[in-house]
Amino acid sequence: MPKVLISDSLSPRAVEIFKERGVEVDVKVGLKPDELKAIIGEYDGLAIRSNTKVTKDILAAATNLKVVGRAGIGVDNVDIPAATARGVVVMNTPFGNSITTAEHAIAMMFALAREIPAANASTHAGKWEKNRFMGVELFGKVLGVIGCGNIGGIVADRAIGLKMKVIAFDPFLSPERATEIGVEKVELEDLLKRADFITLHTPLTEATKGVLDAKALAKTKKGVRIINCARGGLIVEEALQAAIEAGHVAGAALDVFAEEPAKAHPLFGNEKVVATPHLGASTTEAQENVALQVAEQLADYLVNGAVVNALNMPSVTAEEAPRLRPYMKLAEQLGGFVGQLIDGSLKGVAIEYEGQAATLNTKPLTAIVLKGLLGPLMESVNMVNAPVIAKERDIKVAETKRTNDGDYQTLVRIIVTTDKGTNSVTGTLFGGDKPRLVEIDEVPIEAEVTPFMLFVRNEDKPGFIGKLGTTLGNASVNIATFHLGRTAPGANAICLVSVDQKVDDALLATIRALPSVVRATELTFA
Incomplete structure (x- = not known):
C-alpha cells in the first residue's frame, strides 16, 4: 500500500x-x-x-x-x-484556486481605485473626510495584464465585464487565444506605455523576476496603478516605492512580497499602498x-499511474493510464534493447509511432523510451529525468506519427544514431498487451523480451546454429527460445537467444570466437 x-x-x-x-x-x-x-x-x-x-x-x-x-x-x-x-x-x-485568486486581484483593483482601505480607516477613526478620498473609475480604463494564462485570462474576462479595455503581454499567448478571450496581445513596452492599471499573473522565473524594475516603471503612464497577486519578486519593491513617492505611480495593491511573511516593509503605512497577507487563494x-x-x-x-498537472513530466490521465500501460512496457523494452546494442557516442534518437500507437498520448512513451535507452549507459535514469538528461547531453529526440496501418495494427520503432552509425529496433503488441520484437536493424525477427538474452550477428552459413547451441550446452546454459532472422540467403543474419541464466564474460568470449560470428552481445532486462 x-x-x-x-x-x-x-x-x-x-x-x-x-x-x-x-x-x-x-x-x-x-x-x-x-x-x-x-x-x-x-x-x-x-x-x-x-x-x-x-x-x-x-x-x-x-x-x-x-x-x-x-x-x-x-x-x-x-x-x-x-x-x-x-x-x-x-x-x-x-485550477483549484484560479477563480479565487482572480477575484482577489479584481477586489484589490477596486480597493486601489477607490482608496477603500484608507477611507475605511479614516471613517472608523471618527472622521468624515468625504473630499479627501477622490478615486477613479474602472470604466473605460486600460488594464494591462502581464501573464495571460489561466488566472490572467479570468481577470481579463472580469475586467471586460467592467467595460475596461484589456491588453495583454504573454509570450505564450497565441493570437487566436487572445481573440477568443477578447484581449489585445501586445509587447511589454506597449503595455507599459498604455495601461492605466497593470496586474501581474505570471510565475516567478529567471525571465520574469523583476519584470517591473525601475527601468520598466519609468516607461509606464504617469498615474498608473499596479496590482500584484501573483508572486513576490516580480516587482522590484524599492523601485516601486521610489516611483510612488515621486508621484509617477499613483498607487499599488500587493498581496505578495519578495520576502514572506512580510511583517515589516518600507511600503507599509503608505496610504497609496493596499496590502494583504498573501490572501489570493484564501477562500473556503x-x-x-x-x-x-x-x-x-x-x-x-x-x-x-495517472499523471495530472505535473511540472516535470508529461501528463497521463486516469483514463489513458490503463491503455498506455502495455505500450509503456513495450517502449521501455525497446529502449533498453537498442540501448544495449549501440556502439559509440549517442547523437540522436528518432521514435516512430504507427497505427494505433500513433493515436495515443505519446509524450510519456517517448520519456520511457529514453529511460530504457539511457539506462544501460548511465546510472539513476528514470522517465522523469531521462528527457532532461538527453537535452543536457545534446541528444536530439524526434517523434513521428503515422496513423495508417502497415503490416501491424500498432507499431513502435526506435532508430538511434551514434558517431559510428545507426541501430534500430521495432516492436508491437500481440493480443493488445503482449510486447513483441518484430525487427532488429531492419532484419525481420519475432521474439519476446526475457530477462537474459544473447544477441548474435553472424554470417548466414550452414552449421552455425549447431555450433552456437553446442557451445551454450557445453557451458550448461539452457536455451529457452531461439529466434532467427536474415535479410537474404547467405547474407547477414541475426540470432536472438533467450537463456535461463546470465551469460558470463568467458562464455561470451568463446561465442565471439566462433567462425561466422560478427558480433555477440549479452542483453539483460529487469
Whole structure:
C-alpha cells in the first residue's frame, strides 16, 4: 500500500480521499527541516502547501519518494531540478484556486481605485473626510495584464465585464487565444506605455523576476496603478516605492512580497499602498478545492499511474493510464534493447509511432523510451529525468506519427544514431498487451523480451546454429527460445537467444570466437 505524508494543513477530506483510494496517510504538520528529513524516507508521496520546503537535502533523504503534490499553484518551495534528477514527479493544482485568486486581484483593483482601505480607516477613526478620498473609475480604463494564462485570462474576462479595455503581454499567448478571450496581445513596452492599471499573473522565473524594475516603471503612464497577486519578486519593491513617492505611480495593491511573511516593509503605512497577507487563494472554496485535487492527483498516480498537472513530466490521465500501460512496457523494452546494442557516442534518437500507437498520448512513451535507452549507459535514469538528461547531453529526440496501418495494427520503432552509425529496433503488441520484437536493424525477427538474452550477428552459413547451441550446452546454459532472422540467403543474419541464466564474460568470449560470428552481445532486462 502506498504511503503519503501530509506536512501542511489540508482539508480533512483529503485524508479521506487517500484512504478511499487505498493509500495510507500520515498527517504531521509543522515539521522542522531536520524532522522532515528524518522521516521522509518512509513515504512514497508528499502533500504540501507553501510552508514545507522540499529542498535538495530533503529529496536526498527521500529514498522512496515518487511524487510531491503542491496544493496550490506556486512551487517556489520545491527544488524541481533536484526532484527531477531523483525521478520524483512534482505536481501542483493550477485550477483549484484560479477563480479565487482572480477575484482577489479584481477586489484589490477596486480597493486601489477607490482608496477603500484608507477611507475605511479614516471613517472608523471618527472622521468624515468625504473630499479627501477622490478615486477613479474602472470604466473605460486600460488594464494591462502581464501573464495571460489561466488566472490572467479570468481577470481579463472580469475586467471586460467592467467595460475596461484589456491588453495583454504573454509570450505564450497565441493570437487566436487572445481573440477568443477578447484581449489585445501586445509587447511589454506597449503595455507599459498604455495601461492605466497593470496586474501581474505570471510565475516567478529567471525571465520574469523583476519584470517591473525601475527601468520598466519609468516607461509606464504617469498615474498608473499596479496590482500584484501573483508572486513576490516580480516587482522590484524599492523601485516601486521610489516611483510612488515621486508621484509617477499613483498607487499599488500587493498581496505578495519578495520576502514572506512580510511583517515589516518600507511600503507599509503608505496610504497609496493596499496590502494583504498573501490572501489570493484564501477562500473556503479554494482551500477545499486544492486539498481535494492534490489528494486525488497523488492517489491516482501512486495507485493507477495517472499523471495530472505535473511540472516535470508529461501528463497521463486516469483514463489513458490503463491503455498506455502495455505500450509503456513495450517502449521501455525497446529502449533498453537498442540501448544495449549501440556502439559509440549517442547523437540522436528518432521514435516512430504507427497505427494505433500513433493515436495515443505519446509524450510519456517517448520519456520511457529514453529511460530504457539511457539506462544501460548511465546510472539513476528514470522517465522523469531521462528527457532532461538527453537535452543536457545534446541528444536530439524526434517523434513521428503515422496513423495508417502497415503490416501491424500498432507499431513502435526506435532508430538511434551514434558517431559510428545507426541501430534500430521495432516492436508491437500481440493480443493488445503482449510486447513483441518484430525487427532488429531492419532484419525481420519475432521474439519476446526475457530477462537474459544473447544477441548474435553472424554470417548466414550452414552449421552455425549447431555450433552456437553446442557451445551454450557445453557451458550448461539452457536455451529457452531461439529466434532467427536474415535479410537474404547467405547474407547477414541475426540470432536472438533467450537463456535461463546470465551469460558470463568467458562464455561470451568463446561465442565471439566462433567462425561466422560478427558480433555477440549479452542483453539483460529487469
